[in-house]
Amino acid sequence: MSAPIEIALTVNGAPRRLTVLPNLVLADLLREDLGLTGCKIGCDQAACGACTVLVDGLPTTACTTFAFEIDGKNLVTIEGLGDGGTHPVQRAFLDHTAFQCGFCTPGMILSVVALLARHPDPDETTIRQWLSANVCRCTGYQMIIDAVRAAAKMRAA
Amino acid sequence: MDGIDPAVLSAPVVALDGPDKVTGAARYTFDVALPGMLHAKVLRSPHAHARIVAIDTSRAAALPGVACVVTGADAAALPDPRYGVFLRDQPVLPWDKVRYVGDMVAAVAAVDEVTAYRALALIEVRYEPLPAVMTIEAALAPGAPLLFDEPAAGDPVPVGANATSVKEPRPNVLYEFTYRNGDADAVLAASDRVFEDRFEFSRINHFHLEPHVNVARVIGDQIEIWSCNQDPFVLRNDLARVFDRPVHCVRVHASYVGGGFGGKSYCKMEPLVVLLAMRAGRPVRLALTMDESLLTLTKHAGELILTTGVTADGRLTARKSEIRLDGGAYADASVMTTLKTGYRITGPYRWQAVATRACAVRTNCVPAGSFRGFGGTQASFASESQIDMIARRLGLDPYAFRLKNLLGAGEPFQPNDSAIDSDLVQGLDEVARRLGYHRRPPAATSPLARGMGLSIGIKDGGGTGNHAQALIKVMPSGRAIVHTATVEIGQGATTALSRIAAVALGLPLDWVRYGAIDTDHTPLNNGTHVSCATTVTGAAIERAALDVRRQVLDFAATQLGCVVEALTLQGWAVRRGNVTHPLEPMIAAHFGGAGFEFIGRGQMKVPFDAKAPLNAVNLFWIPNWVGAEVEVDRETGRVRVVRLVAGADAGRSINPAACRGQIEGATLQAYGQALFEELRYDGPTPANATPLAYRVPLASDLPERYESFTAEHAQGPGPFGAKGIGESGMLGVASAIANAIEDAVGVRLTALPFTPERVLAALDAQQVSTTRR
Numbered sequence: 001m002s003a004p005i006e007i008a009l010t011v012n013g014a015p016r017r018l019t020v021l022p023n024l025v026l027a028d029l030l031r032e033d034l035g036l037t038g039c040k041i042g043c044d045q046a047a048c049g050a051c052t053v054l055v056d057g058l059p060t061t062a063c064t065t066f067a068f069e070i071d072g073k074n075l076v077t078i079e080g081l082g083d084g085g086t087h088p089v090q091r092a093f094l095d096h097t098a099f100q101c102g103f104c105t106p107g108m109i110l111s112v113v114a115l116l117a118r119h120p121d122p123d124e125t126t127i128r129q130w131l132s133a134n135v136c137r138c139t140g141y142q143m144i145i146d147a148v149r150a151a152a153k154m155r156a157a
Numbered sequence: 158m159d160g161i162d163p164a165v166l167s168a169p170v171v172a173l174d175g176p177d178k179v180t181g182a183a184r185y186t187f188d189v190a191l192p193g194m195l196h197a198k199v200l201r202s203p204h205a206h207a208r209i210v211a212i213d214t215s216r217a218a219a220l221p222g223v224a225c226v227v228t229g230a231d232a233a234a235l236p237d238p239r240y241g242v243f244l245r246d247q248p249v250l251p252w253d254k255v256r257y258v259g260d261m262v263a264a265v266a267a268v269d270e271v272t273a274y275r276a277l278a279l280i281e282v283r284y285e286p287l288p289a290v291m292t293i294e295a296a297l298a299p300g301a302p303l304l305f306d307e308p309a310a311g312d313p314v315p316v317g318a319n320a321t322s323v324k325e326p327r328p329n330v331l332y333e334f335t336y337r338n339g340d341a342d343a344v345l346a347a348s349d350r351v352f353e354d355r356f357e358f359s360r361i362n363h364f365h366l367e368p369h370v371n372v373a374r375v376i377g378d379q380i381e382i383w384s385c386n387q388d389p390f391v392l393r394n395d396l397a398r399v400f401d402r403p404v405h406c407v408r409v410h411a412s413y414v415g416g417g418f419g420g421k422s423y424c425k426m427e428p429l430v431v432l433l434a435m436r437a438g439r440p441v442r443l444a445l446t447m448d449e450s451l452l453t454l455t456k457h458a459g460e461l462i463l464t465t466g467v468t469a470d471g472r473l474t475a476r477k478s479e480i481r482l483d484g485g486a487y488a489d490a491s492v493m494t495t496l497k498t499g500y501r502i503t504g505p506y507r508w509q510a511v512a513t514r515a516c517a518v519r520t521n522c523v524p525a526g527s528f529r530g531f532g533g534t535q536a537s538f539a540s541e542s543q544i545d546m547i548a549r550r551l552g553l554d555p556y557a558f559r560l561k562n563l564l565g566a567g568e569p570f571q572p573n574d575s576a577i578d579s580d581l582v583q584g585l586d587e588v589a590r591r592l593g594y595h596r597r598p599p600a601a602t603s604p605l606a607r608g609m610g611l612s613i614g615i616k617d618g619g620g621t622g623n624h625a626q627a628l629i630k631v632m633p634s635g636r637a638i639v640h641t642a643t644v645e646i647g648q649g650a651t652t653a654l655s656r657i658a659a660v661a662l663g664l665p666l667d668w669v670r671y672g673a674i675d676t677d678h679t680p681l682n683n684g685t686h687v688s689c690a691t692t693v694t695g696a697a698i699e700r701a702a703l704d705v706r707r708q709v710l711d712f713a714a715t716q717l718g719c720v721v722e723a724l725t726l727q728g729w730a731v732r733r734g735n736v737t738h739p740l741e742p743m744i745a746a747h748f749g750g751a752g753f754e755f756i757g758r759g760q761m762k763v764p765f766d767a768k769a770p771l772n773a774v775n776l777f778w779i780p781n782w783v784g785a786e787v788e789v790d791r792e793t794g795r796v797r798v799v800r801l802v803a804g805a806d807a808g809r810s811i812n813p814a815a816c817r818g819q820i821e822g823a824t825l826q827a828y829g830q831a832l833f834e835e836l837r838y839d840g841p842t843p844a845n846a847t848p849l850a851y852r853v854p855l856a857s858d859l860p861e862r863y864e865s866f867t868a869e870h871a872q873g874p875g876p877f878g879a880k881g882i883g884e885s886g887m888l889g890v891a892s893a894i895a896n897a898i899e900d901a902v903g904v905r906l907t908a909l910p911f912t913p914e915r916v917l918a919a920l921d922a923q924q925v926s927t928t929r930r
Contacts, residue, residue: 037188038181040415042366043447043848050366078181090179094171097814100822101647102178103187103366103415109179131856137364137416138647140821141856142863143814 012080049134052107100138236401259452339510348466367415388684419527489526497532533616541892610896614888619776635729649815661702688881700759794917808873808880823886
């Protein structure tokens with residue numbers, strides 16, 4: 001196995017310097033080393049989106065990203081989104097019960113944050129397209145879509 | 158319960174598990190880690206059917222970091238090494254032969270998953286391949302290879318009047334259920350018209366996002382497991398039996414479950430994880446990958462042949478059914494699924510006579526078992542398709558034909574069973590109104606043809622002869638913890654069950670917490686199944702709350718020196734005349750110390766009754782009203798669902814948002830199965846058993862317009878008139894879409910899913926038959 005790599009990045013607003021093995025996957029770094037277990041591993045092959053985190057604002061599947069790839073980047077996980085669930089998207093998910101089992105919810109919320117950053121007032125088609133990066137097997141998506149609309153309104157207010 | 162203001166119940170509810178789930182704080186079994194914990198991986202069979210000639214694990218065991226390797230030989234030495242529901246034929250690990258691609262062959266516990274995977278690659282297994290039976294037809298062919306040489310352990314489920322329940326009646330048949338009411342042959346012979354139709358139901362996977370995961374620890378006599386299983390007490394019994402430990406030496410912990418839909422019900426790989434922990438002498442975690450979960454359990458595929466009689470004026474007379482479900486390689490929950498398919502096949506209609514025969518066939522496919530509404534989905538698809546087909550053949554409107562034959566409220570489903578407790582017509586009318594069914598334009602011959610279809614799925618609910626116990630602890634401040642074994646799997650049980658206690662005690666919802674589940678402390682129930690949480694466990698909670706209430710009033714009456722009748726409980730205070738006495742100081746003054754807890758207990762049992770067809774009168778009925786509008790492209794065969802309306806009867810909604818979520822979530826699962834989702838076999842290996850290849854509905858697959866409604870017919874047996882609805886949305890969707898396709902283009906699809914290839918083939922056949930005429 002090749003030598004460990006030094007990386008420097010921002011994790012939920014705090015600068016971090018880490019030493020990682022070249023085969024370490026970002027999801028394992030977050031869950032095992034940083035204790036950020038809100039990053040859920042579902043399919044482990046970038047099909048379900050449960051492990052989605054934001055890398056420089058872009059939704060990224062942590063299960064198929066090497067830890068060294070985020071050197072120099074700004075990483076945001078569900079734990080860093082808002083203080084105790086106060087982010088507008090989290091509040092909208094709560095208000096609209098846009099979750100059931102909750103396993104997809106952290107990744108889904110982060111995808112919605114990215115969606116609203118690009119499209120502050122998205123139409124139905126845009127919402128459906130963006131949400132299609134994340135599988136939710138429980139809700140049937142409609143209550144999530146309601147939450148996206150509500151979050152967009154909250155951000156605009 | 159008397160005196161509950163309906164407005165209190167219909168007020169919006171904030172889900173108690175919400176803050177945990179939107180912040181990432183929610184802890185699942187997937188997140189459980191114990192000090193010194195090892196990680197396990199499983200070697201799986203590449204053969205559908207093969208004798209295990211030899212296994213050499215020496216190189217794997219010698220790999221640094223490997224704690225132990227177990228094989229079928231270790232499993233065979235266990236006191237009772239097989240599991241299954243009623244009939245037990247699935248070995249903890251097989252020792253004689255493998256029976257499907259993906260069957261577990263050996264397992265390794267090591268310091269990490271990478272090492273465990275490397276060790277798996279060092280295990281050498283010599284197989285002698287055997288001919289496999291991949292379809293029901295192949296399994297039932299004369300001289301077909303047998304999956305088992307010896308009978309399964311256990312006895313079939315007991316049934317009641319006019320029903321039979323038989324274990325292994327024929328080669329490769331695990332189980333057979335029959336039910337008859339009257340002389341169906343004679344009634345059919347006397348009917349004006351008789352129609353026989355055959356339907357094929359497809360195999361799908363649960364695709365819960367949290368794969369199966371268990372962490373086991375064995376210390377001395379004590380087996381302890383943190384499990385994603387939906388049924389902590391069922392699992393406790395299975396582990397005690399497999400390892401021959403007294404049941405009080407087995408302890409099961411449940412956390413939030415990341416989706417299940419039946420896929421995490423009953424015993425599966427849990428004994429294997431315990432076996433590894435025993436051998437290793439350290440805690441062991443086994444988290445399957447989603448690929449492995451796809452090879453662990455499916456919904457039952459099957460064929461259903463219905464023979465249905467009708468009078469010239471459109472009254473149903475009798476129905477005979479022959480149902481064969483593909484149970485796959487092992488029993489799992491096939492017994493119950495088969496029984497329920499057979500019993501539910503009549504649909505919610507009036508019959509003079511009924512004769513049903515349903516069996517579970519063994520094949521070399523992934524085992525089939527529980528899947529949201531099991532049996533009900535298979536039966537409703539076939540029945541509601543055929544009802545529509547018959548109406549159209551008779552030249553009757555399918556809506557009017559249903560109306561003429563539907564059971565009314567108060568009419569029993571079958572003799573000696575309970576009466577329908579929903580207004581089926583009202584629900585159908587609601588769907589028809591929302592869809593604009595009665596104003597639909599006549600079928601057009603344009604390339605893009607539109608049509609509408611209706612359906613009423615139905616199943617019995619709450620579990621046959623089910624029971625549950627509950628306990629509520631109320632602290633001096635009036636804060637309460639509810640303890641039951643219903644697992645929070647996303648259905649909102651945490652909130653609904655806490656709410657039942659809060660409303661019954663007159664406390665704010667945020668004063669009530671749902672206790673952690675631990676079989677050492679939590680009262681027993683039969684698991685998280687059959688939409689039973691609100692009605693069965695909920696009833697036990699309501700009784701526990703009444704028990705607390707009585708204790709509190711008794712205590713206060715003694716303290717105040719008055720009779721109980723003089724007091725009422727108001728918030729966390731008692732009122733006597735015009736004076737209010739807060740309870741907290743009263744409790745502190747009397748008990749001192751750390752205070753006191755009022756502990757209320759409640760239980761609910763649906764009695765067994767041998768006169769009832771299934772040996773217990775059904776607790777409540779779960780209808781699912783669905784309407785679909787489709788657009789069929791005659792040139793490509795593509796079916797687009799323009800509009801989907803689905804409704805269920807919650808009796809009384811205890812958490813309106815959760816009810817909506819249950820209906821819409823189940824509906825979309827059924828919608829995927831109707832249009833594209835399927836675990837396919839083209840040979841001995843599943844063709845698409847990977848998360849990338851197995852297609853589940855995404856947001857982009859949603860029907861153009863999609864709406865749901867929660868009816869409240871207030872006839873349920875649960876608290877405040879509640880009924881369970883979790884499975885409802887699975888029942889009517891596929892048939893409503895099939896009915897809409899026929900309405901649009903005049904062809905009938907009888908096999909799921911309705912792919913463009915199938916639609917085009919049906920349209921081509923229609924063309925040929927029209928030309929010949």
